[in-house]
Amino acid sequence: MSEPLFLCNYMAKIFHAQGQSAISLEKRRLTLLKSLIPPQGAIRASYVRQFVTCGKKNCRCQRGHKHGPFHYLVQCLGTGKVRKFLLKTPEARKQARAGVSAYTEYQGRLEELSQINTELLRRSTQSSAPKAKLNG
Ligand SMILES: [Zn+2]
Numbered sequence: 001m002s003e004p005l006f007l008c009n010y011m012a013k014i015f016h017a018q019g020q021s022a023i024s025l026e027k028r029r030l031t032l033l034k035s036l037i038p039p040q041g042a043i044r045a046s047y048v049r050q051f052v053t054c055g056k057k058n059c060r061c062q063r064g065h066k067h068g069p070f071h072y073l074v075q076c077l078g079t080g081k082v083r084k085f086l087l088k089t090p091e092a093r094k095q096a097r098a099g100v101s102a103y104t105e106y107q108g109r110l111e112e113l114s115q116i117n118t119e120l121l122r123r124s125t126q127s128s129a130p131k132a133k134l135n136g
Pocket residue numbers: 053054055056059060061062067
């Protein structure tokens with residue numbers, strides 16, 4: 001079967017914490033902390049649906065009627081290290097989609113918390129304006 005290329009990369013969503021008051025950042029921070037309960041079925045992976053060619057010379061897939069769709073979980077473990085896992089049953093596919101979605105949502109909240117903490121730290125360590133009072 002033809003193997004596609006999977007790239008590992010991470011792009012953080014930017015939450016624009018810099019434009020908010022310290023009070024609203026603290027409020028949002030508390031809300032995030034309360035919601036950050038690790039989801040039990042969390043899966044860090046991509047859910048991938050593919051049609052493939054098999055390599056047999058006279059197969060219909062060589063004329064464009066590819067086999068599939070096949071459903072996979074693709075997990076990047078490091079540069080060049082990818083774990084790919086075929087999801088054979090509808091139940092496995094459902095569980096995989098739910099796990100990926102739960103992880104992504106959790107990760108997003110954790111990322112927002114990280115950006116808020118970074119912004120609060122940045123403000124608390126700013127020494128260029130010693131008389132400036134932080135709100136909150
Ligand atoms: Zn084929």
